[in-house]
Amino acid sequence: MTNFPAFQYDVLIIGGGAAGLSAALALGRARRSVVVVDGGEPRNAPASGVHNFLTRDGTPPAELMRLGREEVEGYGGVVVRSEVLSAARVDGGFTVTIADGAVLSARRILFATGLIDELPEVPGLRGHWGTAVLHCPYCHGWEVQDRAIGVLATSEKGVHQALLFRQWSERITLFLHTAEQLTEEQLEQLAARGIELVTGRVTSVDGDGERLNAVILEDGSSHAVDALVVAPTFTARTELLEQVGIEVLPHPMGVGSFVETDPMGATPVPGVWAAGNVTDLMGQVVTSAADGLRAAAALNGDLIMEETRAAVDAYRLARTEAAVR
Template sequence: MQVTGRQDPATYDVVVVGGGAAGLSGALALGRARRSVLVIDAGEPRNAPASGVHVFLTREGMNPAALLEAGREDVRRYGAEVLEGRVASAARVDEGFTVGLEDGRRVGARRLLVATGLFDELPDVPGIRERWGRDVLHCPYCHGWEVRDEPIGVLASNPWAAHQALLFRQWSDDVTLFLHDAPRPTDEEAEGLAARGIAVVEGEVASLEIVGDRLAGVRMGSGEVVALRALAVAPRAVARTEVFEGLGLRTTGHPSGLGEHVEADAVGLTSVPGVWVAGNAADLAAQVISAAAAGVRAGAAINADLIAEETEHAVTAYRARREARTAGRR
């Protein structure tokens, strides 16, 4: 089947929106279940700036783009299609959905798997977005080893800043917490920071200091420069699901306070019938390996849901045939 611009778009068992680890893993599970699957990918993975994927067994340090290319090859082996494009709309039709792309093409789906990831709302400090994923970091498990024993700064941008500083202390004994425009730590937090030798610096961080092609420190509003090798931030994360709001798919505040996510059950089923979600759109803190696992769970759940529907239809047809045979013998 091919995507079409006609009034009768091709219909797949499942359309997966988002071709990252979660979406491709879901497509792999569904393809191996002999489902017709289309993955639509806008080509904007969250981890694109990173040099490698970490804490992913057998794929440690692999370039993110190479991982996704290998994933696309895997899903194609089982008949799933991968389409580069951006989804602009989604609407319910009959017992399924119509998905519209920005270029005007449309495709039908019996079920949807939303794996669109999230958007990081970074602090408004010059240089942070440009260095994001390189030496401006967020996850110590993803990046801590690469900056071990180096001077690390933590820019307070949410209530978890003190906790984040304590986490990075595991990788370096030279950690500084910059309060920026955040309130001071509580007495309990301050005591813990002091006990671990973490300096706390008040005042606004005005910009990053770059020497050559690496972070050299941060410049305070006072003009003082504090030398650093890496700067950790905890951005507010927002699920990329705006185009599905017409279906009733909404984001809500994550219990952790980290941002906005889509609520779903353990296998990714949302409150919208026929729509599943996997990866960072549902779990803001998911790493690549856990996003992939969530995609597999969602794919299996979608297949089971389709089997239940097909069995129901088969039973209805079976009963009709049986009644017809019985009537013919009278």
């Protein structure tokens, strides 16, 4: 079992992706004792590089996280590579139990656990996720520009994705798959933008794990594509949040589930905070890092007020005692 100091950390962070590490950096610099427990599975792990992160464009995700951990540790933050199995509210704070049975304790807890991308159930998709099976044009659009891009429609959002990716390539095919019949207006939009429409259920995708060759339909026909766009369901990793009393909500845009916070990352349960994809399903790496920073500043403010209240109580008591002496 890992040997942790018996003291209570100021803040315990579950999840050491962009959101969690950014919060830990700010808390370390605020001279707070902070521990990050991280399972080491950031959502973008399958991608070769992180894009749209100014000054770090194209950096491999694992390298970005390594640099982040180094910066956190430089300010005295502790980063533990493990899985948190359970979390509980206790007097004066929280405890969590990690995979080897060790228990850590903290005054405040920040969940930066990210989300899980649940892909449509088509054989071959998962093996190409993040390389040739994509969802986000801002993450991968540049890399597939001018290529033959298929869009797998599982709802009417497929039309929106096809129109979006048309910005990066003129060779777009929308596979209607399980989506409902399109409206006249949608059909006109697709035709006007030169987007090919293929009806029929997709039964598999063919490729070598890196590159895609084709999309196969139930009638046996094969359609060559270089990349396939899908719309995953974004399921926030919330099991532990539920253990400390947080409600999980369906996202208003129908894209998945998430936990709601105030603009600074505070949840309705005192002492519990959340940042990154767990609360913002559309968040990118740089915005998740910003969420973490914002939550850290608010958390530090919350601790300062608690300490000030305790100091005022002690001060008043000392003055009362001095007066009766």
